[in-house]
Amino acid sequence: MSAGVDETDEAQADSAVEPDGNVLSRRRWRTVALVLAPLVLFALLLATGLGRDPRELPSELIGQPAPTFSLPRLDAGGTLDLGELRGQVVVVNFWASWCVPCREEHDALAAAWGRYRERGVVVLGVSFEDTREAALGFRDELKGDWPLADDPGSRTAIAYGVFGVPETFVIAPDATIAAKTTGAVTYEWLTDEIEGALRAGNVA
Amino acid sequence: MSGRTRSIVVLAAAIAVVALAALIASGGSDDNQTLDERVHEIGAGLRCPVCLNLSVADSPSKLAGEMRTEIEKQLLAGRTPEQIRAFFIDRYGGWILLSPPPRGWNLVPWAVPIVGLLAGVVLWLAFVRRRAPRTAGEVTESEHLRIEHELADLEEPG
């Protein structure tokens, strides 16, 4: 249609603006490269985000003294006091009856509890954002037997920087936090960390 | 007074009124905050750990409510906002702050609007002041044909 008009126009324009083809085409490529470089950098930057879990957060508390607590027991009368357990390895597990991974990790906790009980390792469950009835129902259903505590006002959860369940902390005999994990614990992780904490306790 | 002078006087008067109003307005201060307001202010700067991207002040979740209670308890115990923030940072990490403190690398997001605005003003001035050599003259034939062509495009509905 009007192809003819544009082409002659462009040809004229081209010859007017580009007398020396080589110099200008080199300049062209340089402009292109200059423009593309920062964009490639931008893409690379975004690429660093790939393969990272945006929900995973490092713990601030590793190596810090474990926040003490004295909480009312759920499964029995009395209180659960962390201070009384100094000198022992303590596994503190934050959980809730409505949390699916908490069910998945129950067996691992039970197995670790069974294995290390005689060596003075204590497993504690701290209820997070849950009702007494639901929590005890969970315990009845899954038949664990380590001590459970209620956390009114979530003060202990806040003190431990908990932002979801399940979260599990391993506390060394010197009452510092040796390890932390979010999500369902595995038996391997538990045994690794408990052994490590026991060794540290023996050396010290 | 000429029309122009009158316009200027009117404008000046208007600006003066605004300035005066602003001065009067800035006289009041809000040092007397209630406890609730202080909790809200600190909470607004903390990120709710459970529900993503809402502040502790805004979040309807239970944990956020409990954190607000914690903040209130600490305020009543006499701790400063800085100390309370540090309390949460020690446990949750710098992530808990909804606004990155302008230090180190964290200066980058704060710098962008300022640098951007400056760069923008410079860019604007550069564009607006540019004077290209343009000879006024007859419309050349190729330009004429091009105008025809573009007007033809213009005729298309939409």
Place this chain on the structure above:
Amino acid sequence: MPALVGTLALALALALATYGATAAIVGARTGRPRVVESARTAAYSLFALVVVANLAMLAALLANDFSLRYVASNSSRATPTFFKMLALWSADEGSLLLWNLVLGGYLAAVAFRFRFRRPETFPWALAVMFGISAFYLVLVLGPTTPFATLAVAPPDGGGPLPLLQNHPLMAAHPPFLYLGFIGFTVPFAFAIAALITGRVSDAWMRITRRWTISAWIFLTIGLVLGALWSYGVLGWGGYWAWDPVENVALLPWLMGTAFLHSVMVQERRGMLKVWNLSLIVGTYALTVLGTFLTRGSILASVHAFAESIVGPLYLAFLTLVLLGGFGLIAWRRESLRAEATFDTPLSRESVFLGNNVLLLVLTFTVLVGTIYPLLAEAVTGGKVSVGSPFFNRNTMPVALLLLFLMGIGPLLPWRAASPSAVLRRLQVPMWAAALTAALLALTGAGVVAVIVFGLASFVAAATVAEMVRGVRAQRRAHGISVGAAVGSAVARNHRLYGGLVVHLGLIAAVVGVSWAALADRSSEVTIVRGQIVHAEGYDLRFDGLTTLEEPQRRVLVAELTVLDPETADEVVRLQPSLNLYPSASEPIGTPSIRTGTPFNGMVDLYASLVTVENDTRASFRFFVNPGIGLLWLGGAVMALGGVVAAWPTRPRAASPRGPKRLAERREEVTV
């Protein structure tokens, strides 16, 4: 069966996309219009096939076909029919199906629109759109397919996420957003086509002008609906949380708005060619960035879908768009010289350029803020949050400057203004601003209120004055009634009046938002049944709890009566509720809102139910939010203004062309 039909339809569509792109390019390069025609037909067929795929999924959802993993995860027998249908786009894979549907629709629409007069750029634009379709079809066929089947079909599904089946707004928000995002594909495709073919005159902009405005209108509506969703459904009392996914929807809106303004400068004066091409490439790239950040599991967000393999694919596509688009612009740099320059800073062009600069500053601020956590982690390994306090503080000053420009822009003519004329036009707005400021200051409002509302009055007065000026000119010229004058003024210049209406809508929204930010208040109260508690200037009484059993959930509705503290008259009865879904760990609260209208002082009364103990005691969060109603009103007015701006003008009768008439024609060019 649906899985088979759906997958087959999508596979055929992908084949057609590949064919269509090839045919369009080959037809264009070898000058064979029949080949290009076949590409056009391919576009129609592609759309039909994607419709079939969507219908297949819809059928599977309605028929409770749980052999499809998507149906099992996102629907259940108990889900009401309406929400079963909505499940089509409530999760990642299904919404990708919707994305393809809208994209196919635009492809077919472009093919249809240009079926007679086909510009030189058409085949290439079609090819670009086919290419983009192919990418999204690959995604919906491969990693993110909704038609994946389960070996054993479960007897019932898990149901949609409780939050997504709580409210009918779920129906409207995604489609409008998608119509907006994907709408920008059209001007982008034509821009790329123009760059490839070298036809870099203004044609590509003029051809796609209405498409761009329509995309902008849809995106505006989508964003406002999102805010409405956040406010009316999520129950935290706010409407915008600067969540990453909200931000990535805002970014193309900001750049698209800049683009809509600067094209007018290019059309009028032949300047800013590189600028406009860059803006449209940037706007489209931002929509792709949006899909990357939302679906590539990069940032944690309320919305984020999580898929690990697709991240690299989206990133690759984004990189291609950026490198291809900007590379082509850089390559064609020589042909894009400006034909004129700015005559003086005191002109509409300069103000439009200022508008662009400010909008871009806003865009970069929000962009950097959103992806900064990524950068920080890459460099320092630590995690950092960038949230509301940061964004609010850093966008407010620029937004206020932008508001100011919005006021003076329409007052300045194109090319150059005489300072005295400008001063004259500034009088009424300045008086409006001064009066508002004085009134507010004297009644004890703070500095911020004085500045913001003073500025808003300035802009509103300037905008209305401009409209009045135009209507008055028509009356004087033709001696017609006011109504007819309005009609004739608008008909002569849709874009100007549409734009002015959009500005008015924006001012209403800004006033509403600022008022809320300055004056909203809330408190948490626990009330025993029958008791009255005083909060935020009202008396609140808890009147009991009703339990509703629905097939998919249990609803606890609390009766909260709000009373006037002085007269003990009932102001409103609010019914905030808690929805308990079997699959959810916490109940989902639905707030109850008394919307502010001019008759009740424009104040929203908002209550959400936090906890309830049987019938005896309940805890509420009670908000008094002034001005929010203006946000919704402003949004609607903005959309309306957009429609006015995009309204087709009556085609002009053909007239003889000659050098003399050329000059006249130039004058008549629509703004």
